[in-house]
Amino acid sequence: MSTRTTNSGYRFRDCLEATSVRSPGDRQAPHPYTQFYIVPTRSAPQQAMTRKLHELVRWTSWSTLVLAQVIGSTQPAIARALHSDLEAFACSTAQRQRLDDTYAVVSRVFVLADRDFDRTAQALETPGGDGVTATDRLIGGQPTKAYLVAMRVLRPTRSGDMIIGSDPLDPRRRTAAALDED
Numbered sequence: 001m002s003t004r005t006t007n008s009g010y011r012f013r014d015c016l017e018a019t020s021v022r023s024p025g026d027r028q029a030p031h032p033y034t035q036f037y038i039v040p041t042r043s044a045p046q047q048a049m050t051r052k053l054h055e056l057v058r059w060t061s062w063s064t065l066v067l068a069q070v071i072g073s074t075q076p077a078i079a080r081a082l083h084s085d086l087e088a089f090a091c092s093t094a095q096r097q098r099l100d101d102t103y104a105v106v107s108r109v110f111v112l113a114d115r116d117f118d119r120t121a122q123a124l125e126t127p128g129g130d131g132v133t134a135t136d137r138l139i140g141g142q143p144t145k146a147y148l149v150a151m152r153v154l155r156p157t158r159s160g161d162m163i164i165g166s167d168p169l170d171p172r173r174r175t176a177a178a179l180d181e182d
Contacts, residue, residue: 049096052103053082059110061121062135070138071098101143109134109150123150 056067064082068075072095106120113119124134128149137146 049099050081052099053078056103056106057082059106059117059120060124061117066135070102070135071095072141098141102138105134105138105143105147105150108147109154112151112154119154123153126153128152 053067056062057064062070064078065075068078071078106124109123110120113123124138124146127133129152132149134146134150134153137143137149
C-alpha cells in the first residue's frame with residue numbers, strides 16, 4: 001500500500017486503497033471503508049525536553065547560543081529543538097542531565113524572583129562576589145554554585161546585623177579556665 005506524507009509530517013495510507021482489519025479468526029480481511037492513519041506521537045521525555053527548553057528561554061531571555069553553551073550542545077540543534085524538531089536534537093545522557101540541572105536552578109531562581117522574567121534574567125547575569133555570573137557557572141557545569149550566586153544577587157546578606165539571643169551573656173557570670181594565665 002502506498003502512503004502519503006502531508007506538509008505537517010503526518011503519514012497516512014492512500015484513502016482509495018482498501019486497508020485490512022483484524023477479523024475474529026485472526027486473519028487479515030480487506031475492508032474498503034476503513035482508513036488507516038499514522039499519527040506521529042512524541043514520547044513523554046521528548047515533550048518534557050521541549051517544554052523545559054521553551055520555559056528556559058521564556059524565563060531567562062537567553063539566546064539559542066547561550067542555551068546551547070549551558071546544555072553543552074550546538075546552537076543549530078537547540079534552534080531546531082525549539083521549533084519542535086526533536087529528532088535533530090539527539091542529546092546524550094550528559095546533555096539531558098545538564099538540561100535537568102539547569103531547569104532546576106532556573107525554576108528555583110524564577111520563584112525567588114517572584115516569577116518576574118526581568119528579575120530572573122538579571123539574577124542570572126549579575127556577577128557575584130567573585131565576579132562570575134550564575135550563567136557562567138551553569139556553562140561551567142556547576143549548578144549548585146550557580147544557584148548560590150543567583151540567590152545572593154536576589155537576597156543579599158545584610159552586613160553589620162548580628163543575631164542577638166534572648167538571653168545575652170552576662171560578663172559578671174563569666175568563668176575562666178583553671179589553667180588560664182592572666
